[in-house]
Amino acid sequence: MQLSKPVFLLFFLVFARQHGVSAQGCVAIRHFSSCVGNNLENNILNTGDLQFGVNYRYFKSFRHFRGTEEEPDRVANGTEVINHSHAWDFFLTYGLSSRWYAAITLPTVINTRSSLYEHGRNERNTTFSRGLADIRLGVGYWIFDPASHLKGNLALGAGLKLPTGNYNATDIFYNVGPEGSPEVRPVDQSIQPGDGGFGITLDYQWYQQLSTSLFLYSGGFYLINPRETNEIRTFRETLSPILENEAIMSVPDQYSVRLGSSYSFSDRFSASLGGRFDAVPVKDLIGGSDGFRRPGNVLSIDPGIGYMFQGFSLNVNVPFAVRRERPQSVTDRETEINTGNPRNGDAAFADYVINLSVAYRLGNNKVRLDPALQDPFNNQ
Template sequence: MKTSFSSRCVVAVGCVLFSGSFVSTVYAQGCLAAHTSSTIQSCITSGGVNEGAGDGMSFLHKHPLTMEVDWRSFSSFRHFSGEKENFARAAAGLDIENHQNIYSISLDMQVTPRWSVNAFVPVLQGTRDQKYAPVGKFDIAGIGDMIVGVQGWVLKPPAENGGNIAFSLGLKLPTGLNNGMGTAKLANGMVQKVVADQSLQPGDGTWGFTVGAQAYKQTYFHTVGYFQGSWLFNPEDTNGVPTFRASKLEAVMSATDQYLFRAGLSRHVPRVHGLAASFGGRMEGIPVRDAFGKSDGFRRPGYIISIEPAVQYQHHHDMISLTAPWAIQRNRRASVTDLASGTHGDAAFADYAIILSASHTF
């Protein structure tokens, strides 16, 4: 099926925006420790969205490998318990500031027009200004938990009806640094190395698996509607890494599930060849209880709902995109240990994140 470049570019934006492999990145913007990520298969390797390709499948047979590099940056400083912001922390000088740069490299190999295999490697560098015991400034960097996966489209691309649905499955490997340490001052005045906060750990170091889906549909006025969803399942209860927390119930870190849902509309920019824009909504977070296994140990469950504008430019084999999710609702939910002890902890959230992605099809 022949398609215009503008239509193909719209499909690409609707399906990918800033990802290049198998279930979209799940990084809660703040102290919600959602750094183990999954990725989502891009339409660029399955729908024939490359400039000058003619029939997309013909292009894929000649260029089946796509590599993408992503960078995400945000600073979290607003503390919430439930949906209520905790202004007392800032007034008392106890607000925690987290800044994180998250990098990822993904590879996608198109095996057939419908099936692809992929791999995802995340890297995190983060700093945390801890103003209560253990007091200190932590700087942690390391590789997160890698994911390898497969995705299949329900219809053979390019779909004649202007829409398609894909499902994906991945295996999360325990490759991530989960016990990074920093120098801190304890409550008794001693200075020593302690395990950094859970939000700074690049991975959780446990086995898991991801399930994802994405869909797109050509609508009116050359606009494409898109949906994307993914869930990372971590069946293990805890990862055995100690925390600095006083409560015995929170003495070790929990191995948490993570989720992401996105939906919106995208369209090419008239008279600007290769440029497209999109606008949608996004929800990401950590559940109170995992779908499988227990949910003991320390975790900060909650979610962020954001509006998500994005722009994307494609030229021949290369694509670059800029996405800026802006939070409109933040909720730090009570964890299993909170409910057991009758408390409700808080978490720091960011106002927005900047996500920059670049990909090349070989």
């Protein structure tokens, strides 16, 4: 059946999703998504329109990489670190005009981390964190009027990340205190709900219609974290004297880019296929890069399906990792120079990530007066 272009456009936008490092999950890359809406269709709004919903993400990271080389012996001998990460982003997007939009994202997380090396190396134990993460606020602008540019458009956005999440969450670590006693310490950086820094986000969203049912899409964001460290101790220096430069947590930048295509089968069902690249860089754009971080990047194939009915939309994307890298960090390089021995830390990555989004749109149904009647009305 033939559908109108606006219907196809809106349906495509359901799939042109911009999860941030709602990333291919790993110990290196923490949960984050762009502050200016998570879905393109959230941001195609009329004046006064409101879209709200929730994005859920889950991953299990356990495969260790050093550089681009996997270390399969970690799983084979039971020494791998296992992170389970659950994140819920509750978002609200408001149409300031047909081209300007504003958004707020309230993220919450539940994380667990199972390891040997953090608990005396002789027995596996689990640490836990949960709660509010870092709230994001932002605005965006469509370069071209969406009403007259149905076949393609580009939106640019900017926002703030607030340090609302706990970046000093603690739990019990076993066999590490005096005479092997338990001790309360900050949990690993990878499962801290917050990072402790004010951040600036820059993002873009683009689409182009190729045929009646087929679209190209791209989106991405960069999180600038000017703060160098958050003063929270890692206790890594207790593992080895050469890790003294990793005693305090860094506050790293983060970024994500997506590119793909979407096809509408009907006015309700659609599918997408693309690629995505998610990363924590070795060095920040602004500010220093000292302190402990696990830089990492993941290239993923990103298939998705979706359903839309009236104001309701449901989307599922499951990115599968095809390349994972844990590059040499600033502290790795410092240690290598000081000791004369090669140094490149490892990180644990997931095989895939489950992303689920549910949203509902409320249109602005207020009756607007004919412009010719406004002055008489206002003068009564």
